Amino acid sequence: MRVFTIVGTRVTETDALPTALPAQGYVWVACARREFEVLQADLQAMLQNLCGTALVDLHISDLLNNQLPSHYDYTSQYDVLVFRRLAPGQTETDLAHPGEVLHAPLRRSGPPVLRRIDTSPVGFAVFDHLLLTVHPADCAVRDAYATRLLAAASADPRMPPGDVRVGSARVPTSAPDLMLRIVSQMVDGYLELRRELTRQLDHWQTELLSPRARFNNWGSLLDARMSLHHLDEICEDQRAAIQDWTDAVEAWPAAPTPAGQREQELLKVRSRDVLEHIERVVHHVRRLEQSAETAVQMHFNAQGNRTNDIMRTLTALTAIFLPLNLIAGIFGMNFEFIPFIHTAEGFWWAMGAMALIATGLGVLFWRKRYLARTGR
Numbered sequence: 001m002r003v004f005t006i007v008g009t010r011v012t013e014t015d016a017l018p019t020a021l022p023a024q025g026y027v028w029v030a031c032a033r034r035e036f037e038v039l040q041a042d043l044q045a046m047l048q049n050l051c052g053t054a055l056v057d058l059h060i061s062d063l064l065n066n067q068l069p070s071h072y073d074y075t076s077q078y079d080v081l082v083f084r085r086l087a088p089g090q091t092e093t094d095l096a097h098p099g100e101v102l103h104a105p106l107r108r109s110g111p112p113v114l115r116r117i118d119t120s121p122v123g124f125a126v127f128d129h130l131l132l133t134v135h136p137a138d139c140a141v142r143d144a145y146a147t148r149l150l151a152a153a154s155a156d157p158r159m160p161p162g163d164v165r166v167g168s169a170r171v172p173t174s175a176p177d178l179m180l181r182i183v184s185q186m187v188d189g190y191l192e193l194r195r196e197l198t199r200q201l202d203h204w205q206t207e208l209l210s211p212r213a214r215f216n217n218w219g220s221l222l223d224a225r226m227s228l229h230h231l232d233e234i235c236e237d238q239r240a241a242i243q244d245w246t247d248a249v250e251a252w253p254a255a256p257t258p259a260g261q262r263e264q265e266l267l268k269v270r271s272r273d274v275l276e277h278i279e280r281v282v283h284h285v286r287r288l289e290q291s292a293e294t295a296v297q298m299h300f301n302a303q304g305n306r307t308n309d310i311m312r313t314l315t316a317l318t319a320i321f322l323p324l325n326l327i328a329g330i331f332g333m334n335f336e337f338i339p340f341i342h343t344a345e346g347f348w349w350a351m352g353a354m355a356l357i358a359t360g361l362g363v364l365f366w367r368k369r370y371l372a373r374t375g376r
Contacts, residue, residue, distance in 0.1 A: 001035050002146060004028040006178075009171055011149060017046045026129040026175045030142045033123075036134045037064055043132070051127045053077040063123035063134045070121070070237040072244035079126040081179065081245055084119040084234055085141050085186040086193060119234055122186070124179045131175035133182070141189075145182050173263055176249075180270045183242070187277045190235070194284050200224065201292055208299035221292070228289045235282045242278060246271040316370040320361045324354045 005012045007025030018027050044054040059080045062068055073080045123134035135142045172178035204221055249271055255261045340346030365371050
């Protein structure tokens with residue numbers, strides 16, 4: 001468990017649950033899903049003491065469910081957002097070792113980029129001055145953002161250990177702002193995956209459409225199409241959840257002070273920015289699905305055209321040799337009297353006629369493009 005107290009431009013990290021809220025700032029409590037389950041009573045008591053309300057049972061079930069799709073819900077005292085992040089396929093731990101990863105990553109077939117399609121939900125409970133996040137065990141999203149929050153600072157040696165001065169532009173001003181920044185970081189992971197998938201599919205398309213390559217990686221291509229479909233469903237749920245959150249923010253009453261109003265406007269802008277990023281991912285994933293399907297169809301069309309070229313050439317050659325076989329068959333009959341059969345020039349007359357007929361048919365078929373390769 002990691003607990004951050006953010007007051008203005010000062011960030012303090014501890015590993016103990018807070019007993020009081022800061023007068024001008026807020027608190028970020030980040031814990032693993034198993035830690036949340038084990039320490040549920042302590043966390044509920046903390047929320048009741050600091051925020052005047054505890055999480056309802058339904059929301060606790062949502063935060064503990066590691067198969068839940070992205071969605072948004074709210075009460076009069078807090079909001080709950082579940083957002084699925086990219087994960088390397090690690091499983092959860094048991095209750096005896098909360099917060100520790102005990103199991104090896106799951107192995108999947110296909111190229112390495114497809115192994116990152118595995119996702120796990122991250123839960124956010126947003127109060128006025130407190131953000132509770134529930135992550136999978138050994139969550140890279142939590143650690144990466146916490147590192148960014150602390151490493152972006154310039155340390156002051158006069159401060160106690162754990163205190164960091166951070167530029168005001170880089171420090172979230174409120175608990176909802178912090179939640180949106182974490183969600184934005186998760187969406188950036190999808191954007192990076194999108195670029196890797198694009199490169200992989202471009203490589204497969206080149207192989208599929210190459211006339212000299214023999215594509216046999218159909219299993220990986222099928223995995224890619226299924227993974228893209230799965231990613232499309234995940235992004236649709238993400239977009240719906242963030243859209244519901246954005247609508248809820250739009251419905252908030254106006255703040256009484258100009259500073260509060262500006263903070264609300266910035267929160268709306270950031271919410272729309274996250275939504276726009278998700279829509280970009282959705283649009284690109286669907287375009288990749290269409291590109292993969294189009295490449296497969298073009299591959300089979302090209303294979304069909306090559307097969308037609310081969311069959312057309314074989315048919316033309318068969319038509320050329322058919323009259324030659326006829327002539328050979330006639331002169332191979334067992335009749336005693338056949339013209340040219342007993343003359344010295346008969347063989348050469350027959351061979352000349354066969355060559356003339358073959359040449360004439362070859363020229364005819366070439367002019368009609370029966371023997372020409374289809375241009376590519």
